[in-house]
Amino acid sequence: MYSDLDSLIACPSCDALYTAKRPAKGERAACARCHTVLIAPRRNAGLRIIAYALASLVLVMGALAFPFLGLSVAGLGNKATLIDAALAFSEGPFVILSLAVVALIVFLPALRLLLTIYVLTPLVLDRPAWPGAKRAFRWAERIKPWSMAEIFVIGCAVALVKLVDLARVELGPAFWMFSVLVVLLVVQDTLMCRWSVWRALNR
Amino acid sequence: MARTEPLSGPIVTAREAGLVACTRCTRVWPLSETRCARCGSKLVSRDTQSLQRVWAWWIAGFMAYIPANLYPMLETRTLVYNQSDTIVGGVIELASHGAYGIAFVILLASVGIPIAKFVAIAFLALSVRRGSRIGQVRRQQVYEVVEYIGRWSMIDVFVVAILASLVQLNIVVTITPGPAALTFALSVIFTMLSAQAFDSRMIWDRQEQDGKAKA
Ligand SMILES: [Zn+2]
Ligand SMILES: [Zn+2]
Numbered sequence: 001m002y003s004d005l006d007s008l009i010a011c012p013s014c015d016a017l018y019t020a021k022r023p024a025k026g027e028r029a030a031c032a033r034c035h036t037v038l039i040a041p042r043r044n045a046g047l048r049i050i051a052y053a054l055a056s057l058v059l060v061m062g063a064l065a066f067p068f069l070g071l072s073v074a075g076l077g078n079k080a081t082l083i084d085a086a087l088a089f090s091e092g093p094f095v096i097l098s099l100a101v102v103a104l105i106v107f108l109p110a111l112r113l114l115l116t117i118y119v120l121t122p123l124v125l126d127r128p129a130w131p132g133a134k135r136a137f138r139w140a141e142r143i144k145p146w147s148m149a150e151i152f153v154i155g156c157a158v159a160l161v162k163l164v165d166l167a168r169v170e171l172g173p174a175f176w177m178f179s180v181l182v183v184l185l186v187v188q189d190t191l192m193c194r195w196s197v198w199r200a201l202n203r
Numbered sequence: 204m205a206r207t208e209p210l211s212g213p214i215v216t217a218r219e220a221g222l223v224a225c226t227r228c229t230r231v232w233p234l235s236e237t238r239c240a241r242c243g244s245k246l247v248s249r250d251t252q253s254l255q256r257v258w259a260w261w262i263a264g265f266m267a268y269i270p271a272n273l274y275p276m277l278e279t280r281t282l283v284y285n286q287s288d289t290i291v292g293g294v295i296e297l298a299s300h301g302a303y304g305i306a307f308v309i310l311l312a313s314v315g316i317p318i319a320k321f322v323a324i325a326f327l328a329l330s331v332r333r334g335s336r337i338g339q340v341r342r343q344q345v346y347e348v349v350e351y352i353g354r355w356s357m358i359d360v361f362v363v364a365i366l367a368s369l370v371q372l373n374i375v376v377t378i379t380p381g382p383a384a385l386t387f388a389l390s391v392i393f394t395m396l397s398a399q400a401f402d403s404r405m406i407w408d409r410q411e412q413d414g415k416a417k418a
Contacts, residue, residue: 008231010217010224013343014407017217017224017231018209033214034343034407038229069369073376080369088367089380097385100392101364104357134243138227145350145395148357154308155361161305162297162366166376198228202241 046124068174073167115140250402260397267390275381
């Protein structure tokens with residue numbers, strides 16, 4: 001009865017079955033009963049996502065190199081980079097925590113950017129997908145909840161307030177780079193239409 | 204808004220149509236398929252193991268959350284005093300300095316959200332088996348909120364990391380992470396895994412069973 005399964009789409013949240021029709025650019029098709037967005041193509045989404053992802057990568061590297069908070073107490077000063085923060089837990093069982101923090105705030109966000117660029121670049125150029133592109137995109141999607149750059153930025157702000165009584169604190173350049181990065185990551189997520197990408201990967 | 208259309212009239216699920224849907228790429232396949240040929244994900248019409256994994260991670264998360272509240276999160280040493288703060292102690296400390304906004308954020312992220320999450324996940328998992336007076340749409344929303352907001356509990360761990368790395372001025376003042384930083388991080392990770400293990404399609408199946416029973 002459903003000879004052309006490729007024209008169907010099932011809501012990943014509630015399993016409702018629909019015939020997929022690509023909406024006009026900028027419009028969205030959502031599930032009628034659970035309202036999960038199913039298809040949301042945007043104009044030049046691929047090209048824009050790649051551009052933002054490249055900019056984000058530059059910001060991640062910059063944020064690694066510069067301090068994000070500086071403080072001084074009684075004439076003594078200290079500046080911390082992202083790596084310092086991640087390696088704060090370096091004794092005994094805390095090493096696991098260190099690795100987790102590096103992964104959550106630097107490694108996974110960066111990996112996700114690289115995977116996204118790898119998947120989308122050939123699609124935007126109208127070339128066949130690069131080898132392993134499907135696996136790469138699957139991983140990029142899976143990593144998503146574990147990439148916590150934005151939470152770290154708010155964490156910086158909280159740390160700043162906690163230290164105000166103790167010392168003079170100032171935000172370093174890496175903090176601002178990370179803040180911009182967070183905005184770019186949010187924009188990339190709103191541009192990304194998974195359905196369109198999977199379709200393009202199987203052309 | 205929606206330009207996709209149900210196959211005909213009322214909503215039919217992929218399962219009812221004899222199909223299995225890929226939750227990662229939304230492609231459908233005949234029920235007999237086990238792997239999505241479009242994206243390579245494993246196909247399961249309903250993840251029957253799902254609830255077991257939800258509860259296993261839930262319990263692990265809860266076990267880690269108890270010591271996270273009992274042990275200090277942060278140990279501050281200065282020339283004149285030693286102080287160790289538990290999660291709640293840290294909140295009180297912030298509030299006593301007049302930083303009510305930040306104290307509220309930490310209280311919400313480290314106490315409010317984790318507890319609400321334990322309750323919400325347990326409720327969703329139980330409602331699959333027993334049904335619930337709360338509608339499917341509302342429960343789906345609860346699930347989405349849990350998935351979205353759970354990650355934010357990690358904020359206190361990051362704050363500890365930042366403080367510990369920054370405040371290493373040895374003689375004057377040092378801040379070191381306490382054991383609770385580790386167990387709290389584990390608790391957040393386990394509850395995220397618990398929420399991810401939940402197959403939200405089960406929320407909607409119940410209604411179909413009820414509907415059939417009435418008809
Ligand atoms: Zn749906
Ligand atoms: Zn698939």
